[in-house]
Amino acid sequence: xxxxxxxxxxxxxxxxxxxxxxxxxxxxxxxxxxxxxxxxxxxxxxxxxxxxxxxxxxxxxxxxxxxxxxxxxxxxxxxxxxxxxxxxxxxxxxxxxxxxxxxxxxxxxxxxxxxxxxxxxxxxxxxxxxxxxxxxxxxxxxxxxxxxxxxxxxxxxxxxxxxxxxxxxxxxxxxxxxxxxxxxxxxxxxxxxxxxxxxxxxxxxxxxxxxxxxxxxxxxxxxxxxxxxxxxxxxxxxxxxxxxxxxxxxxxxxxxxxxxxxxxxxxxxxxxxxxxxxxxxxxxxxxxxxxxxxxxxxxxxxxxxxxxxxxxxxxxxxxxxxxxxxxxxxxxxxxxxxxxxxxxxxxxxxxxxxxxxxxxxxxxxxxxxxxxxxxxxxxxxxxxxxxxxxxxxxxxxxxxxxxxxxxxxxxxxxxxxxxxxxxxxxxxxxxxxxxxxxxxxxxxxxxxxxxxxxxxxxxxxxxxxxxxxxxxxxxxxxxxxxxxxxxxxxxxxxxxxxxxxxxxxxxxxxxxxxxxxxxxxxxxxxxxxxxxxxxxxxxxxxxxxxxxxxxxxxxxxxxxxxxxxxxxxxxxxxxxxxxxxxxxxxxxxxxxxxxxxxxxxxxxxxxxxxxxxxxxxxxxxxxxxxxxxxxxxxxxxxxxxxxxxxxxxxxxxxxxxxxxxxxxxxxxxxxxxxxxxxxxxxxxxxxxxxxxxxxxxxxxxxxxxxxxxxxxxxxxxxxxxxxxxxxxxxxxxxxxxxxxxxxxxxxxxxxxxxxxxxxxxxxxxxxxxxxxxxxxxxxxxxxxxxxxxxxxxxxxxxxxxxxxxx
Numbered sequence: 001x002x003x004x005x006x007x008x009x010x011x012x013x014x015x016x017x018x019x020x021x022x023x024x025x026x027x028x029x030x031x032x033x034x035x036x037x038x039x040x041x042x043x044x045x046x047x048x049x050x051x052x053x054x055x056x057x058x059x060x061x062x063x064x065x066x067x068x069x070x071x072x073x074x075x076x077x078x079x080x081x082x083x084x085x086x087x088x089x090x091x092x093x094x095x096x097x098x099x100x101x102x103x104x105x106x107x108x109x110x111x112x113x114x115x116x117x118x119x120x121x122x123x124x125x126x127x128x129x130x131x132x133x134x135x136x137x138x139x140x141x142x143x144x145x146x147x148x149x150x151x152x153x154x155x156x157x158x159x160x161x162x163x164x165x166x167x168x169x170x171x172x173x174x175x176x177x178x179x180x181x182x183x184x185x186x187x188x189x190x191x192x193x194x195x196x197x198x199x200x201x202x203x204x205x206x207x208x209x210x211x212x213x214x215x216x217x218x219x220x221x222x223x224x225x226x227x228x229x230x231x232x233x234x235x236x237x238x239x240x241x242x243x244x245x246x247x248x249x250x251x252x253x254x255x256x257x258x259x260x261x262x263x264x265x266x267x268x269x270x271x272x273x274x275x276x277x278x279x280x281x282x283x284x285x286x287x288x289x290x291x292x293x294x295x296x297x298x299x300x301x302x303x304x305x306x307x308x309x310x311x312x313x314x315x316x317x318x319x320x321x322x323x324x325x326x327x328x329x330x331x332x333x334x335x336x337x338x339x340x341x342x343x344x345x346x347x348x349x350x351x352x353x354x355x356x357x358x359x360x361x362x363x364x365x366x367x368x369x370x371x372x373x374x375x376x377x378x379x380x381x382x383x384x385x386x387x388x389x390x391x392x393x394x395x396x397x398x399x400x401x402x403x404x405x406x407x408x409x410x411x412x413x414x415x416x417x418x419x420x421x422x423x424x425x426x427x428x429x430x431x432x433x434x435x436x437x438x439x440x441x442x443x444x445x446x447x448x449x450x451x452x453x454x455x456x457x458x459x460x461x462x463x464x465x466x467x468x469x470x471x472x473x474x475x476x477x478x479x480x481x482x483x484x485x486x487x488x489x490x491x492x493x494x495x496x497x498x499x500x501x502x503x504x505x506x507x508x509x510x511x512x513x514x515x516x517x518x519x520x521x522x523x524x525x526x527x528x529x530x531x532x533x534x535x536x537x538x539x540x541x542x543x544x545x546x547x548x549x550x551x552x553x554x555x556x557x558x559x560x561x562x563x564x565x566x567x568x569x570x571x572x573x574x575x576x577x578x579x580x581x582x583x584x585x586x587x588x589x590x591x592x593x594x595x596x597x598x599x600x601x602x603x604x605x606x607x608x609x610x611x612x613x614x615x616x617x618x619x620x621x622x623x624x625x626x627x628x629x630x631x632x633x634x635x636x637x638x639x640x641x642x643x644x645x646x647x648x649x650x651x652x653x654x655x656x657x658x659x660x661x662x663x664x665x666x667x668x669x670x671x672x673x674x675x676x677x678x679x680x681x682x683x684x685x686x687x688x689x690x691x692x693x694x695x696x697x698x699x700x701x702x703x704x705x706x707x708x709x710x711x712x713x714x715x716x717x718x719x720x721x722x723x724x725x726x727x728x729x730x731x732x733x734x735x736x737x738x739x740x741x742x743x744x745x746x747x748x749x750x751x752x753x754x755x756x757x758x759x760x761x762x763x764x765x766x767x768x769x770x771x772x773x774x775x776x777x778x779x780x781x782x783x784x785x786x787x788x789x790x791x792x793x794x795x796x797x798x799x800x801x802x803x804x805x806x
Contacts, residue, residue, distance in 0.1 A: 021047020022537055023083050023091060028132050028140060029106065030566040033213050038104040039133060041071045041096065046537070049085040054093075056080060076100035078578055092533055095578040097571060105129050105154070105212040107165060107200045111219050112145045123191040123219075127165045127177050127200060128155040128184040129212055152183035154207065161205050163212070168199040172595070194221055194267070195253055197548055216549050220253060222267035225274050232277035232319070234290040235263040235305065242500050242515050243543040243557060246298050249354055249368060250341035252548050256296055256303070259541065259557055263293070269547045270555060270564050276303075278314050278321035291321065297337040297355055300369045304355070306332055311357070313370060326378040331359040334393060338368075340455055342400035344596040346677060346702035352400055352425055353380075358391040363405055365425075382423060383430065392418065395451040398459045399627060399679060400700075401426045404433075406449055406463065415441060422459065433459070435472040438479050445470070452502065454524055455698055457625040457681035462510075466498035467491035469512065473525060474625070484520060484529050493531060494518040503544045503552070506695040508687070509569065511552065513544050521573050523689050530689060532576045535567065550695065577690055584691035586614035587646065591622075591682045594696045599706035600632075602671070605656040610682055616645040618686070624653060625681040631703050632678050633658040657703065675704030706773060711781060713757065714768040721755035735795040744791055 023045040027034045035041065043053060045067040053064045058075035073079055075098075082093035108130045111123050128147040130139050136148035147155055165177040165185050177185030189198065201214040237244060237260045248254035253269040256276065265276040278291070286292070295306040302315045304327070311327040314320065323329060336356040345352065353365035357379060364379040372378070385391070385407065394405040404422040420433040436444065445465045454460040458474040462482075468489035469482040487493035490512060497516035504510050504524065512520040512529060516538040520529035536542050541557040544567075552567040591610035600606060614620040624634060635654040640647065657674065664670040678701045687693070715721060728747045733740040759765050769781040789796065 021045055021049065021083075021085065021091065022534055023047075024535060025081075025094070025096065026566070026568065028135075030568075031106075031132075032568050032570055033101075033103065034106075034132060035097065035568075035571060036099050036101050036104050037073060037076060038210070039072075041073075041098075043069045043071055043081065043083075045083045045091075047085065049087045051084045051086055054080075054082050054084055073098045078574075094533055094572075095575040097574045102206065102209060103211045103213045105131055105158075105207070105210055107202065107212060107215050107217075108135075108139055108144070108147070108151070109200060109217045110142075110145055111196065122188050123196060125167060125177075125187050125189055125198075126184050127187070128152070129158055129163075130154070147183050155183050157207050158202075158205060158212070161207065163203055163205045165200050165202050168201065170197060194223075195219070195251070218253070218269070218548055220268035220271065222272075226319075228275070228277045229279060232279050233285055234275065234277055235293050235296075236260050236290050238292055238294075243541055243555070244295075245501075245543045245545060245555070246296050246337065247545075248298050248300075249338045250343050251300075252546070254298060255545070256298055257543065257555060257557070257562070258293060258296060261557070262290075263296075264562060270545065270553065270562065273562055277319075279319055281320040281322055283312075283321055283323070295335050297335055299354070302370055304335070304370070306335055309333075311335070315370075324378075328357070328359065328364075328379075332357060333360060333391065334358055336394050336396070338396050339452065340396075340400070345400040345700055346597045346599065346707070347401065347426065348707055350426065353396075353403070356394045356396070356403060356405075358394050358405065360390050361385050361387060363391060363394065365403065382428075392447055393449045393451050395453055395461070397422055398453045398456040398461070399424075401677075402453075402459075404451070404453065404459075404461070406436075406451060417441075418444060420463075433472070434476050435461075435463075435479060438476070439470075443481075450502070452504070454504070455506075457627045457679045457698060460524075462502060464499055464502060469499070469502065471527070480527050482522065482527055482529055484531055490514070490520060490529070493520075497538075501544050503546060505546055505550050505552075506697075507550065508693050508697070509573075511544060511569065513542075517542055519572075521569075521576070521689070523687055523691060523693070525687050526689055528689075530573070530576050530580070530582065532572050535572070573689070582689045584688040585618045585686040586612050586620045586684055586691065588613045588692070589622075589684050590694060593680070593682050593699050594694075595699060596696070597700045597702065599702045599709075600655070600657075600704075601706060601709065602657065602659075602661075602674075602704070605654065608653045608655065608682075610651045610653070611648065612651075612684055613646060613648045616642060616647050618647075620684055620686050621649060622651050623681075623683050623685050625683065626678060628676060628678040631674065631676050632656070632701065655701070671704070677702055708774045709778070710772055711769050712754070712772055714770045714780075715755065715757055716768070719757060719759065722758055723755050724750055726756060731791055731793050735793055737792040737794050746791060 025041055025043050027039050027041060050067045053061050053069055055061055055071060056079050059071050059073040059079055062070045078095040078097050080093050080095055083091045085091050107127060109125055109127045111125055113123065128151055130151045131154060134150045136144060138144035139148060139151060159179050167175040167187050167189055169189065175187045175189050177187045179185050196219040199216050202212045237258050239260050241260050244258040246256040253267065255266050255270065257264040263276045264273040266273040291307055293305050293307055297304040302313060305312045309332050310329045311332055312321050313324045313327060338354045342352045351367055354368035355366040357364045361384060362381065363383045364381050366379045367375065370378055388410050390408045392406045392408055394403065396403045402422055402424050404420060406418055406420050408416050408418050410416045418436045420435045422431050422433060445468050447465055449463055449465055451461060451463045460473040463470045471482055472479040484490060484493040490499060491497060494514040494516060497514040497518060499512060500515045501513040508524040510522050510524050517536040517540055519532040521532050522529040536554065543555050545553045545555050547553055552569050554565050554567050556563040589612045593608050598606065610622045612620055612622055633656050636651060638649055638651045640649050659674050661667055661670060679698055680701060681698045683697055726748050728745050731744045731746060733743045769785060771778040771781055
């Protein structure tokens with residue numbers, strides 16, 4: 001009978017969850033930067049028992065008796081707001097943080113092109129400045145092509161004060177805006193036929209003591225969807241399944257939303273979506289009239305579906321669901337698609353895998369495209385294990401070239417054990433982790449499992465089942481279970497609901513969504529999660545989606561269609577942790593390592609910096625982690641300063657190589673040995689759930705000759721350039737290093753070698769060597785070099801040494 005009270009209390013809690021309403025808030029642009037004194041907050045209560053809003057005296061509400069009200073505050077800080085209701089159970093209060101930031105104007109951008117135009121080589125961007133509180137509805141809805149009267153007035157005042165926008169692309173290229181008489185700036189940027197993503201920043205210039213917020217802007221031009229044919233049928237999850245989300249590995253704006261009522265596809269980050277159906281082709285349609293899908297993977301040229309243990313292919317062009325000879329037709333237990341794009345990982349001449357497929361005793365990997373002319377088979381076997389070993393789950397690793405799998409080792413008459421093993425695609429080898437051996441057998445949760453590695457210099461991962469999350473950070477040096485306060489595991493703190501999603505962004509924020517829509521939050525690296533305020537009804541069918549702007553969107557599927565809303569995660573976390581013991585050990589942390597990959601040639605030196613500010617006595621410092629420390633020499637210098645009980649540490653990192661190639665017995669071997677990719681990570685040694693952290697924390701350093709780097713012989717000033725004056729020339733066989741009877745005819749490659757440098761043989765000639773990246777000049781080469789004929793000619797003579805000519 002001891003289980004009865006718990007069962008009854010659980011029923012009561014579930015009943016409360018269903019009875020009490022839900023309240024939310026936002027601002028006019030759903031932008032977390034705009035919760036300021038200058039901007040209104042829109043309050044909304046969903047429920048039948050609403051009475052009125054409770055709010056502080058420093059705030060005003062237009063109609064406190066309305067469930068849909070507008071609030072504006074005159075004092076900054078945390079403002080306690082909650083709805084008063086007629087039911088016995090009180091609604092929870094939120095502490096909305098209203099800032100006194102001077103940044104309240106917004107950059108508006110539009111690309112006014114004909115969407116049917118074939119011109120894709122460049123895009124014209126039109127930009128102006130808006131005040132969200134006074135903007136035109138078309139500007140709020142992102143449909144305006146020209147500024148409104150009020151926005152034109154604001155923009156011209158900023159322009160007269162010296163303001164202008166700068167567009168920064170992902171490639172780090174910048175483009176300046178040029179002011180037009182109609183009251184906006186224009187800039188031309190490289191185009192893409194489907195998607196554009198860039199950052200706009202301005203100058204530190206104010207108007208009415210207010211500044212313009214820098215912002216990221218995205219534009220989509222999806223191809224119009226063809227209507228579904230009469231033969232096409234739906235793809236659905238099993239009845240009662242929670243929603244499942246799949247997105248493009250390097251194209252986050254492409255996604256699939258799978259449900260037990262159908263599958264939606266988007267090509268513009270769910271601004272619009274339509275049902276995805278398939279032509280069954282020669283496949284028999286199930287009696288229920290649709291295919292029941294277990295999993296899906298979104299490749300660049302099509303979609304792979306796992307249906308009843310088999311993999312099926314749907315091409316983007318013909319949309320026919322087919323069995324394919326390169327895909328397994330039975331026994332598939334799971335598939336995993338890469339969650340982080342690996343295109344910026346500076347590996348050369350190797351395509352890293354994007355898909356993992358496992359059967360009971362077989363692990364396979366595949367690329368990002370199904371149709372690959374240079375590949376004999378789509379899937380490649382990386383490990384086959386004996387029958388007593390079973391694959392449980394798999395994931396790509398912390399390093400883009402690695403992957404890992406959790407396996408179960410079973411011996412008759414003994415307790416089964418789980419082991420984590422990892423594999424490197426560049427240096428094919430398997431390593432067994434000590435992660436699972438750190439737990440007692442009774443403490444290891446039961447499957448099914450899901451797993452995700454964090455982007456890190458050291459291997460770091462999360463492993464979860466339906467109830468709890470295990471973690472291992474920094475190559476198994478930190479490990480344990482992530483738990484909520486005062487509960488044994490996540491499911492217990494969520495009224496018995498199961499884990500539905502684990503979502504991560506690049507600022508170390510982690511959201512755990514339960515099937516009843518309860519949310520938990522923590523910073524990656526912390527072992528305790530915080531329960532957030534209720535945002536969605538428990539029975540709503542919702543899934544979390546992280547878009548290109550690193551914004552959390554909630555996708556809610558209703559009988560009327562798909563509803564998309566931005567979730568103010570940072571506002572919610574501040575409110576949930578207000579007055580708690582959660583704090584941050586430092587005040588601010590920033591660094592200069594803000595590029596995903598760097599190229600470091602031999603002899604290059606790079607300087608990075610990091611600054612951390614913290615209350616006196618906290619003992620915080622910056623850690624510089626590396627996965628391949630032997631390749632680089634890192635010199636670290638720190639400067640400490642303490643003022644008014646606040647300490648500041650500025651650290652400089654000088655990165656170089658300390659290798660002497662002059663005495664090498666094999667220069668080529670030593671060069672290869674000292675080349676490779678190093679992943680570096682800059683992190684504080686202490687963090688907390690309330691810390692603000694930069695989005696970039698890791699970078700990949702390609703040590704060695706960068707891609708497309710080459711040397712060219714510089715043409716001396718005044719020497720004419722002769723092009724296409726020579727087709728070929730002949731080298732006598734008798735003057736070769738290894739003499740032969742036949743002469744050699746050499747065809748001169750004009751595209752590769754360029755113009756001939758023609759000079760009289762008696763004139764002294766010192767080759768000047770320049771270094772280029774593609775067609776971009778880098779610098780002159782001042783190192784020693786040797787000249788020889790690549791075909792073995794030996795009748796050249798030299799009348800001076802380099803030293804004599806210099």
